[in-house]
Amino acid sequence: MIRTESLIKRLLLIVLLCIPSVAYSANKLEGVRIWAAPESTRVVFDLREPPKYSHFTLTSPYRLVVDLTTTATGLDLNKIENNSKLVKRVRISKPPKKGTLRLVIDLVKPAKANLFALSPTAPYGNRLVVDLEGGNQSPKTVKVEPEQKLRDIIVAIDAGHGGDDPGSIGPSGIYEKKVALQIAKKVEAKINATPGMRAIMTRSGDYFVNLNKRSEIARNSKADLLVSIHADAFTSPQPQGASVWVLSMRRANSEIGRWLEQKEKHSELLGGAGEIIQNADNEQYLAMTLLDMSMDRSMAISHNIAGDVLANLGKVTRLHKHKPEAASLAVLKSPDIPSILVETGFISNHKEERLLTQRDHQNNIANAVHKGVVRYFENNPPANTMMASKSGIKHKVTAGESLSVIAHRYQVSVDSIKKANKLKSNTLYIGQKLIIPRA
Known part of the structure; x- marks a missing residue:
């Protein structure tokens, strides 16, 4: 009897000793992803539960320290893919107290850090996002062209999604972000090969760019047009065909248009700016923005260019609609830059998913977009451009x-x-x- 009581006491003691350990590791770090952009880097920590965190920076050498309370991990951080020019590595360090997971981001140079948590949004769970902007950057010199010099027509090419936002995923697992970037680069090359025209990319690699930032990049480059490249998707595999979208001051009146609007919001949630969309999605504020007279002009130009692009797409691929469609999409909302969104086909359709991965088909799509854009500007060249003088x-x-x-x-x-x-x-x-x- 005494031995039994002694054994029970020992078991109870072991259980009591284990309770704090369970409490300390209530959360778990399940993954770390690093997305490098030209001037910034995003580090995403995937967690089982919402994170409780604090952070601080250190110098000599430069580091960002992130403490996750009541969190544990079994990850080997040495195996994380990293192509960042700002982040050397992510490692685990000695915690300040038991139950805290201390993560150290070793930096190449000083960086401004912005940390925020995101709730689950398929295909991801809870996340802690660390956005790092490189510091001590030399100011960019803006070359002022002589007043009399004729300028190029500038086209901003936007590859949809990117980074931790894969976009739509095809039946065989093809990511929209990859297809969009491949076609966008082909359009870029064709624009740059056209005398009197020049292309700039809103993203040139696999990283996420906020939708508002995409318009800002186009504006800072003094773009005459923004062309956003995507691959469509729907809840069923039947729909197929390319389409071209322009901004609507109202919500889309088609089922696929409403799906597209929701997909864009979902992209912002994946990319880490969902709260911005939610807070800014105010019809009164949007209506005030769209009252700008320049918006009327931009929307008219966008519709004309969309028609030219759509006519050329119809020569190389099946069309979903033979006229430009309209939806309320953030990437198209810049009031001063004509903007169109090209859906190159339905990646959710088995046949079109295969086509969208083929180089020849991608090249045909890029040719069609290029020809449509060139045709419009040849007929309507902006003042003081080389194309205006030639035409x-x-x-x-x-x-x-x-x-x-x-x-x-x-x-x-x-x-x-x-x-x-x-x-x-x-x-x-x-x-x-x-x-x-x-x-």
């Missing part, structure tokens, strides 16, 4: 004509004629051929 009216100078007379006849300025023809003076000679830029 202008040709005029042969006759006796008695001066620059002012010719300018008045065509309703353009004398300076614009001089710029288009690289004239250093107002002197003309009979028989001289001039290019008259579009008004």
Whole structure:
């Protein structure tokens, strides 16, 4: 009897000793992902439960220390994929107290850190996101072009999704973010090969860019157009065909349009800015923004370009709709930049998923987008661009004509004629051929 009581006491003691251990490790670190962008890096900690955390920075060497309370892990952090130029590595360090998991992010240089937790959003669970912006960056020099120089038409190419936002996933596991980037790069190359045009990419690798940031990149580059490349999806595998979307001041009136709007919100949740979308999704605020007169012009241009792109897509692939569709999509909401979203096909459809991974089909899609964009700008070139000068009216100078007379006849300025023809003076000679830029 005594031995039995003694054994029971020992068992109770073991159980009591184990209770604090269980309490200390109520949460678990299940994964670490590092997404590197050109000027920043995102580190994502995947957790079983919502994180309780604190952080601080250290110098000599530069480090960011993150303490996760009541958390444990069995991960080997040496096996994490890392192509960041800002983060050396992520490692575990001695905790300040029992039950705390101390993670150290070793940095190449000083960095501004922004940490926030995200609740589960398929395919991910609870997350702690660490956004790092490199410090001590030398200021970018903005090259000011001479006033008289004709400029290129600039097209911002936006590859949808990226990083911890895979976009839609095809039946065989193909990620939309990969297909979108492959096609976007092909469009970029074709734009850059076109005289008088230049492309800039909102993302050039596998990392996430906030939807508002995409428009900001286009604006900072003084883009004349933003083209966002995606691959569509739906709840059933039947829908197929490419489509082109423009901004709607109202919610989409088609089922697929509403699905697209929801998918965009889901992308922001995956990318780590869901709270921004939720707080900014205010119809009154949006209506005030869209009242800007420039929005009317941008929407009209967007619709015309969408029509040209759609006509060319119809020559190389099946179309879902033969007219541009409209939805309330954040990437299209910049009031001063015409913007279109090209859905290259339904990745949720078995046949189109296979097509979208084929180089020849991707090239055909990129050609169609390129031709549609070029066709629009050839017919409607912005003022003071090389394309405007090349597509202008040709005029042969006759006796008695001066620059002012010719300018008045065509309703353009004398300076614009001089710029288009690289004239250093107002002197003309009979028989001289001039290019008259579009008004």
